[in-house]
Amino acid sequence: MTRRQHVAVALNGAGWHPAAWRETDARPRELTSARYWRELVRAADDAGIVFATIEDALVFGERAADEQQEPRTDRVRGRLDAVLVASYLAPLTRRIGLVPTITTTHTEPFHLATGLQTLDHASGGRAGARIVAGSTPQERSNFGRRTDGPVGVPASGRVEDDPAWSAAFREAGEVVTAIRALADSWEDDAIIRDRESGKFLDRERVHSIEFSGEFFSIVGASIVPRSPQGQPLITALAHQSVPYRFASEHADVVFITPSDAADVARILEELDSAAEVRREPEALRVFVDLLVLIEETDDAAAASWARLQERDQLVSDAHVVVGTPERIVDEIRAFADAGVDGVRLRPARLPSDLAAITDRVLPLAAATELLHEDDSAPTLRERLGLPRRSSHYALQEASA
Template sequence: MSHRIHLAVALERAGWHPAAGRAAGVLPHDLVTPKPWVDQARALDRAGVVFATIEDALALTDRFEDADDPRPGRVRGRLDAVLLASALAPLTHRIGLVPTVTTTHTEPFHVATGIQTLDVASRGRAGVRLVVGGSPAERANFGRRDELDAEAGFREAGEVADVLGRLWDSWQDDAIIRDAATGRFVDADRIHNADFAGEFFSITGASIVPRSPQGRPVISVLAHESAPYRLAAEHADVVFVTPHGPAAATGILAELDGAAAELRRSAERLRVFADVVVLIDDAPGRAHDALARLDDLDGGAFRSDAAVVAGTPTEVADHIRALAATGVDGVRLRPARQPDDVFAIADRLAPLLRATRVLRDDDAATLRGRLGLPRPQSRYAVTPAEDPRTTPAREKVAP
């Protein structure tokens, strides 16, 4: 295979199947303690997984669930994704940590500083997944704005992404000078205000966090249709798409290419990851049986926006190999059951994909580096030739 891909994993409490919390071996109180998250993140880290995303939401019910008539038997409650990622950062080594943040009700300034702090704690392995949170239950938890239509929500998410980049750039890399002789800790000329005024909010000042190891942590979004495709093409580094097979992936890539040609300002192309829900078991047929049992517990067949693949490591690897052949940059696996499918990914699937040369090799220390993204210079930085502090003053010539 000439085209090789990255492998990522999406972590979601007990797993992505709605009845995962009722699977054998799940201890409910463990879901809100650090240990299972640490164990799974470390296993994926050892397996060479490029990053793990962590789901989050701003309501007790799921995003597309009727809050007035919640389904019984579902997992309720969760840990804050950004804080959880920061707890995992010093306990892992290479894996990128990408928490989910809802753009509709959170302040971009708080998002920017939280993700910068995660980048510091992880030594350059931070990212963020931006999601539009338009559910009535989420809106009711804040009560400070009217309902946004979908198009407005995506426009707001675009502004959030823009402001994040401005705040992450607001400190130049050399802003901290600690000049003991003059008593200056920072050079104020190297700290810049964002000065953003948009449709939904305005930001005046600079970040409170100095520029982090990656400069700009990785921005990612999940996209199913044209509006989020365009959001990703204009503002993201990584997009997660949900093709139900290789043919669908080819069409999505073509649409993303068209949106990027129209909207993308970055010289770096958008990295595309295809999402797949997986159940994995070594014995043929046993993963299908496990899926059927979970469906029975939930009262109906599992339906997902992404393809659902239940099988042996070899069968799941075949599906991933077919997606890789379409030209995607990576595959993000959603484990139906946690931790069982997470450990199957780490211990059996990832080694198989690496042995068959499906996975991309890399030795970079940062998440941007592993994805082949350069570390960007602050947009406010000037070159040495333009900097009056490093350019000798011109000699005055008498008339």
Template sequence: MPVIRPLRLAAEIGGPPRHDAAHFGAARYVELARLAERGALDFITLQDSFGRPGLDALAVLSRVAPATERIGLVPTVTTTHTEPFHVSSAVATLDWVSRGRAGWLADVSASEAEAALFGRRSAAPAPALWREAGEVAEVSARLWDSWEDDAEIRDTSTGRFVDRDKLHYVDFEGATFTVRGPAIVPRPPQGRPVTVVDATGGHSAETAARHADVVLVGAGRPEEAAAARESLRSRAARHGRDPDTLRVLAALTIDLGGGERPVEPGLESPPRTTTGAGGPQYRGGPVDLAELITDWHGGGAVDGFHLTPAEPRRDLERLVNCTVSLLQHRGLFRTFHPGGTLREHLGLARPANQYTLAEGTS
């Protein structure tokens, strides 16, 4: 029998690009974030890329942070064409303004059209971009650790703000950048904000296994999800990581606009997922979605689900008010956030500072 771990649930609150004023206002995102928070979801994501018009996801969730209390906030952050020092500073800032609820979904930019927006370099192959993304994740962790937790003194009598002996140069040299450090933002409340990687495409799987706390996998069937999860856990172990610190979530687009599907003659249960150009999709009612989540998670295929509503307001409302409520009624999902930080929601420990550990072993 598989070991049943706590069910993790997350949702995307973005949608197809639109140009109306409401889509560019903060109220829409605050409303959706509060709805997801009411359902005690672990975190929300907000998609972003250089290839689509819209607001900056990290800035939007920084606005959402003071309007929410518990839910984790995970914007997409593209590591290509951006400075790793700025990436780490921005994510650390989100962790501070949200009081420890930040994460980031690392992504890359592979098109020539997007490269032309910056004019710094040409597009690169996906494997090289994901190696670079891994280096950004590594140097970000070092920068977040470059301040020890008690580095701030704030002594007005002496005018000293920081103990310089507790700041550390990271001296990182990657294939496309170098960073000396230390950071300009104190160590975040979580130590290191949660790193999320979508490993569906294949090229990102190695980066996910080495650096991610949460990995998203697109799978249309539970056996596919289970195989992806086991592969990621094995890769993580080869990198010296404890596989039990990795949370693998099945990524599904959900369309809850219709009703429950009747069972067809000769079938024990109706088909629930299909795989199209946009990846695995579920189309049906919220009760059948609860059954799918129960079956996949109960069978040990995944640690949870990352659900992208086809219609953000409609489908998120039905997800929270029906699917999540049903899972809670069955005792399969919590009814409140037991902790204050995203790491606590996910059952992940606050990482020890690597520089403090190095000093202790020297």
């Protein structure tokens, strides 16, 4: 029996193809408008998509090594801050999880934690984060506080061969640990609000986390009371051993990029081999990334793809699927049969491929019982079958 799937989307500018902004139905003048993001995410929300990730970086464009000095002028450049976009969207959406991309190298972990907790409050329990480790030389120049860090991918292609990349993932692990600890620093019943006694806060239920790591230290509690999910959803994209190990240890959801369905078994085996380092009590959820371009016929899809590729060549880490809605559903089913928990679809063109996903792909997939049925769970963690987290301080008290 085919394993039922969750479907998420990854939103990135005018779409994941670098030439997408030149399509006639693209909206390049609106990419930094509130309306653009509101309409995209509301459409995904109405269609029942479980969460949307929002891309971000600390440079003009993508984090590519060939753009460290001068950004290309023939591609979309400039963006809005993903956490702020998600916070704006929180009260304007109903069910969809909001998962902004955050880079762990430069932003203070305390600020990341409080921003995510605030997003969880604003959304009623739908906050998450896509964790990005490391930084480029240009990002480091933008901040001007540190010079150490990775310089491109090692010649071997393996991040474990570069001590700077290994350090970046250790630092990212500490950031996630701090985010989770700060989320736990307030117990659920820390706020009393007793007018008669004049007592607003039970100070005994707010805890200093006293975190001390290799890269930073935090002593104190979060400034944000405990949020609806208890813990925000932590996600990560992983391509090889060090990122797989990071995701196994720290994440709730990992995005993988197999070459095809047959390649999934190799990746799942590698994730399983890292399971001994896992800190989280629930099993890691595995989503496959698929970059999709969708038309009503295969010929039309091929023609659209050829036009985009003629204008600018896409080089993608994800499996690319060009074809009809039926073909996209067939690909999702093949990966489901390979044992994953869901797919994250990257629309090649926005808004057109997102509209094809919401209007054609999801109804087809639902009709064949490929998707999880909506159980009306109120929070993102619950929609993914993950329980609400209790503060570990409260658990310690209960077991004392």
